[in-house]
Amino acid sequence: MVKDTKERILSAALDMFSQNGYAGANIRELSLSLGLVKSGVYKHFESKEEIWNTLLDRMIAYYAERFGSPENLPPAPETLEGLVDMTMRMVHFTVHDEMIVKTRKLLSIEQFRDERARDLATKHFLTGLADMFTPLFAGMMDKGLLRKDDPAMLAFAYTAPISALIHLCDREPDKTQEAMERVEAFSRHFIRIYGEVREARNREMSRKALVVIDIQNDITKHYREIIDNLNAAIDWAAENGMAVVYIKHNNPSPGTRTFKPDTKGAELVPELKIVSDHIFVKTKANALTSEKFSEFIRAKDIREFYITGADATACVKSTCFNMTKAGFRVHVISDCVTSYDLKKLPEMFRYYADKGCEVRPLGEYQGMI
Numbered sequence: 001m002v003k004d005t006k007e008r009i010l011s012a013a014l015d016m017f018s019q020n021g022y023a024g025a026n027i028r029e030l031s032l033s034l035g036l037v038k039s040g041v042y043k044h045f046e047s048k049e050e051i052w053n054t055l056l057d058r059m060i061a062y063y064a065e066r067f068g069s070p071e072n073l074p075p076a077p078e079t080l081e082g083l084v085d086m087t088m089r090m091v092h093f094t095v096h097d098e099m100i101v102k103t104r105k106l107l108s109i110e111q112f113r114d115e116r117a118r119d120l121a122t123k124h125f126l127t128g129l130a131d132m133f134t135p136l137f138a139g140m141m142d143k144g145l146l147r148k149d150d151p152a153m154l155a156f157a158y159t160a161p162i163s164a165l166i167h168l169c170d171r172e173p174d175k176t177q178e179a180m181e182r183v184e185a186f187s188r189h190f191i192r193i194y195g196e197v198r199e200a201r202n203r204e205m206s207r208k209a210l211v212v213i214d215i216q217n218d219i220t221k222h223y224r225e226i227i228d229n230l231n232a233a234i235d236w237a238a239e240n241g242m243a244v245v246y247i248k249h250n251n252p253s254p255g256t257r258t259f260k261p262d263t264k265g266a267e268l269v270p271e272l273k274i275v276s277d278h279i280f281v282k283t284k285a286n287a288l289t290s291e292k293f294s295e296f297i298r299a300k301d302i303r304e305f306y307i308t309g310a311d312a313t314a315c316v317k318s319t320c321f322n323m324t325k326a327g328f329r330v331h332v333i334s335d336c337v338t339s340y341d342l343k344k345l346p347e348m349f350r351y352y353a354d355k356g357c358e359v360r361p362l363g364e365y366q367g368m369i
Helices: 002-020 027-033 038-042 048-066 080-096 098-110 115-142 151-171 173-194 198-206 221-225 227-239 291-300 315-325 342-354 362-368
Strands: 208-213 243-249 279-282 304-309 329-337 358-360
Touching: 002 027, 002 048, 002 098, 027 038, 048 098, 048 115, 080 098, 080 151, 080 173, 098 115, 098 151, 115 151, 151 173, 198 208, 208 227, 208 315, 221 227, 227 243, 227 304, 227 329, 227 362, 243 291, 243 315, 279 291, 304 315, 315 329, 315 342, 329 342, 329 362, 342 358, 358 362
Parallel strands: 208 243, 208 304, 243 279, 304 329, 329 358
Antiparallel strands: none
16 A cells, blocks of 8 residues: 555656646645645655655666666667667657656756756657667677668667657657658668668679689699688688589599599598588589589579689689680689699689689688678
């Protein structure tokens, strides 16, 4: 019963403070509105000031629990649409929850009189929202949902107009639906401007492939000089959503001594990182002569290739030539290509460029994507 009475006093005080301000409320009227005598109020609170501060404490805890705060963050959205949904839930709560609406009105009135009300008004009308959205936006940037920017400035740009529309709902409740529609429209406009359309980027990256040619046990031992770069290129491609393709050469000629099918020499070298089962066999220099590889290209709609492997003067050369001839965009990762004759590499890189390939070291490609 004591708790119920105390809660009734606080609820009635919130009504009075939000309508008349602190100065316009008094204990006599408060007690009359509750059917109590003044001593019944003083039994629970020593003064109007204590009611005021208790009410602010209650509001802070209520708001943080139900709406969120920099110390009680909701999880960062997993999608751009998730940002819109989260925003609309938060705004719907704050413009329809009766206690929050009354508290906001109370702070609007008292921010010029009471230092604590001023600080809370600044926090809840401006800085608090921005402080809450700053780590959320940082998380979304890490997930590739928002383009890299200053998350604090982005949070300020996002929350300031929404806060203004919330106050419009308080001043003119008949415009609440209109304000909600404008908040949603603004949120969608924001993600069009600042959002990384991850789905589109994923589609773009899925049409690219890193091709590792003939890094097999029978290939030149010079592969050991590029194996670390090769594995780094494989990690880079996989992390960016590219297909990683391994091409193996088989030599079916009778009496062959190298790349003989089903022998250790035809196997991929053990140091090579394998991150996919896209392993195709060719019997000619040009990797496109592998029917299964060509089927894979068509099925995945791959249009752009990053070429690595060996030999620069043979299978890499033939594959690059035929890919560019077929209209594909071809990049040669120069420090991921080797040859039996290392002296031939500069000549081969010029050849690739002359045939329409782009030739760059891995580091430059890593900086571009």
